[in-house]
Amino acid sequence: MARSHPYNFTHVLLPQLAWRRPSSVRRELSDPYLARELLLYVWEKAAEGLAPAEKVVAKGLRTTWHEVAGRATALFHLPPPQSTMEAYYSALVYEGDDDPETEEVRPRYFTLEAALGLSSAAGTPTMIGEWSGELHRHLGRGPAGGQPETHLAFLETLALVLGPLPDKGVPYMRVVRS
Template sequence: MARLHPYNFTHVLLPQLAWRRPSSVRRELSDPTLARELLHYVWNKAAENVHVVDRVAPKGLRLSWHEVAGRVTALFHLPPPQATMEAHFSALVYEEKDEPAETEAEELRPRYFTLEAALGLSGPAGTPTVVGEWAGEMHRQLGRGPAGGRPNTAEAFLEALATVLGPLPDTSVPFMRIVRS
């Protein structure tokens, strides 16, 4: 069973924050100093209702930015999981709109993915994982993920996300030629 502190951070507070204020959070996460402060603030909030002995140090908690299938992606590196449903990584994937939103209510919410520890035996190849996605209150598993705890796990997770996301839709206007007869 997942430890409550990392579960609260990854599965509850981080996605709620990103969905409530998409552009503000993205802007804060884009600034390295603000990102560090925000991540540690949210990490501490996730521990508020957790007994002191069950709190987890934020060792390894950090953020990196990537492009995945043409989309800007914030990758959260999390403290190593110790139980199922705890995540190795999570990611906010930002879809771009053709026109900027006029209000925060009109903004596109980023998609939120996790690479979670799964049941199974760990071996030299790593630990079993599953890729998940949160959409509001709904959590769905998208299938087996790359082995966890390996030096290339982050890159393999981003590759798995690229497969899930697929290519960007072609929004260009097709060229049309009028022929008169």
């Protein structure tokens, strides 16, 4: 069973915040100082109401930015999981650009979660998940967890899930009545 503190952070508060204020959260995460402050604030909020013994230290909590299948992606490095449903990493994938004139599009939110299974020299079993509002889908097995390159393998897997960006320059047919 997942510990409440990391679960609340990864599966509840972080995605809700990003979906409520997509462009402002993206801007804050793009600034290293603001990103750190935001993550620590949300981490503390995730522990509210928990007994001191249930609180987890934010060791390793940070954000890095990547381009995944042509999309800006904020990758969250999380404290190491200790049970299933706790995540090694999560990611906000922004489909649109950061232009304030365009309509705000909710980012997609993915997790690389610890899964049941035996650990091996290659790492521990994981599962790729995606949250969409209240719906949590498992997309299949993920790359082995707990390895130095796990985050890169997670991003590569996300690129396969996302596929290429649609080509906006392709003409479309329009029927015109004469």
